[in-house]
Amino acid sequence: MSSTYLVRRIFTLATTLIVVAMATFLAFEVIPGDPVLTMLGPDADPALIAAMREELGTELPPAARLARWVAGVLTGDLGTSIRYGRPVSALILDRVAVSLSIALLAMSAVVVIAVPLGIVLAVRRAHWSEPLVSMMIQIGMAIPSFWLGIILISVFSLSLGLFPTGGYVTFEAGVPASLRSVTLPSIAIAIPLIAVVVRYTRNSMIDQFGHDYVRTAFSKGFPVRHVVYRHVLRNAALPVITVLGMIFSNIVVGTIIIEQVFALPGLGLLLVTAVSARDFPLIQGLVLYITFFVTLFNLLVDIAYHVVDPRVELT
Numbered sequence: 605m606s607s608t609y610l611v612r613r614i615f616t617l618a619t620t621l622i623v624v625a626m627a628t629f630l631a632f633e634v635i636p637g638d639p640v641l642t643m644l645g646p647d648a649d650p651a652l653i654a655a656m657r658e659e660l661g662t663e664l665p666p667a668a669r670l671a672r673w674v675a676g677v678l679t680g681d682l683g684t685s686i687r688y689g690r691p692v693s694a695l696i697l698d699r700v701a702v703s704l705s706i707a708l709l710a711m712s713a714v715v716v717i718a719v720p721l722g723i724v725l726a727v728r729r730a731h732w733s734e735p736l737v738s739m740m741i742q743i744g745m746a747i748p749s750f751w752l753g754i755i756l757i758s759v760f761s762l763s764l765g766l767f768p769t770g771g772y773v774t775f776e777a778g779v780p781a782s783l784r785s786v787t788l789p790s791i792a793i794a795i796p797l798i799a800v801v802v803r804y805t806r807n808s809m810i811d812q813f814g815h816d817y818v819r820t821a822f823s824k825g826f827p828v829r830h831v832v833y834r835h836v837l838r839n840a841a842l843p844v845i846t847v848l849g850m851i852f853s854n855i856v857v858g859t860i861i862i863e864q865v866f867a868l869p870g871l872g873l874l875l876v877t878a879v880s881a882r883d884f885p886l887i888q889g890l891v892l893y894i895t896f897f898v899t900l901f902n903l904l905v906d907i908a909y910h911v912v913d914p915r916v917e918l919t
Contacts, residue, residue, distance in 0.1 A: 613906065617899045624895045625677060628888050629670050673885075677892065683885035687878065692889035695874065700893070702772050702870035703859045705782070707897075709790035710797070710855050711848075718798040719844065722805025727832060729810055744799025749858050753792035753865040760788060770867035789866045793858040797851050804847045808840040815839075842909060849905035853898050 676683060682692035725737055761769040767788050773781040812818060813836060821831045860872030867873075871890055878886040 613903050617896075617903060620899050621677075621892060621895060622674065625674060625888065625892055626670065628891045629673060673888065682889035682892070685878075685883055685886040687881040687883045687886065692886050695886065696871065696889055696893055699869055699871050699874050701774070702786070702868050703856075703863070703872060705786045706789050706793065706859050706862070706868070706870065707852075707855050709783075709786055710794040710858070711852060713790060713794040714797050714801055714851060714855075715848065717794075718801035719805055721798075722802045722844075723809060723832065723837065725802065725806045726809030726813070727828065729806070741799045741803050744796055745803070747796050749792045749796060750861050750865050752795060753789065753862050756788045756792055757866070770865075772868050772870070786868075789859075789862045789868060792862055792865070793855055797854060801844065801847060801851065805840070805844050808843045809836060812836045812840045845905055845908050849902055852901045856894055856898055 673683060680693065682696075684690065685692055685695055688695060756767075757769050760766045767784055771785060773785040775782045809832075818831060818836060821835055859870060860875060862868075863870045863872035864876065871893065875887065875890045877883075878890060
């Protein structure tokens with residue numbers, strides 16, 4: 605992997621963030637309404653409204669406000685939240701641990717469960733349970749995460765009392781308690797995506813089994829385990845890695861929804877609150893952060909291509 609490639613991808617990541625920032629800013633320019641009046645109310649003192657507009661810079665021309673905001677982003681200043689009156693960066697840092705915990709736990713579950721299960725189903729593709737497995741995969745792909753979250757709360761929280769119904773416990777208060785608070789949300793997000801990755805892994809493996817190099821390996825007397833893990837899996841892994849890269853975006857979006865179900869104080873709940881309050885600086889900062897994580901994960905996926913198969917040239 606060349607350093608030129610990494611530099612170019614980092615430059616692409618930075619460019620993507622700037623484009624997203626500008627698009628987000630322009631999108632809110634065309635939305636009618638005044639965030640200052642939303643915050644203070646239409647009956648507020650005109651002098652107070654004027655002072656607030658001057659403080660937030662809403663009286664400046666759009667181009668000047670955009671330049672001011674982009675310059676702040678480049679220096680790490682995302683502005684001040686209209687609703688909370690705090691720096692946007694501080695608000696995001698307070699909540700990011702919740703959303704990252706859910707996303708990483710859900711992604712880990714997808715990789716640890718779906719990939720091995722897809723391999724097993726591909727190897728045992730002629731088993732009598734094949735129609736049953738296909739039906740379960742289809743059901744899993746069709747289940748909405750928010751509905752599954754409600755079912756998990758009803759069964760494992762209200763009926764069995766094994767997990768809390770909602771809320772978040774910080775790591776400082778105890779790692780086991782913190783993991784318990786994000787387990788059900790992570791499962792609710794992961795199960796539909798596990799079904800997707802199982803299907804792609806299985807189909808990719810079965811496709812490789814039909815190639816000549818696999819028949820040649822078996823004809824030489826290599827055991828099934830050797831052929832699967834030394835030959836088939838390496839070639840089948842690239843499409844699966846691509847799917848995992850796309851799934852991370854689904855997980856990020858899923859956290860926005862599932863945090864409402866479990867009343868978790870993460871970025872998703874913060875984004876919904878910011879939209880309802882027309883808190884433009886906070887919305888722009890959140891969109892920028894979410895874009896950064898998704899773009900960074902896509903970069904890691906590209907690097908994983910080269911790690912899994914060094915024959916893949918990253919240019």
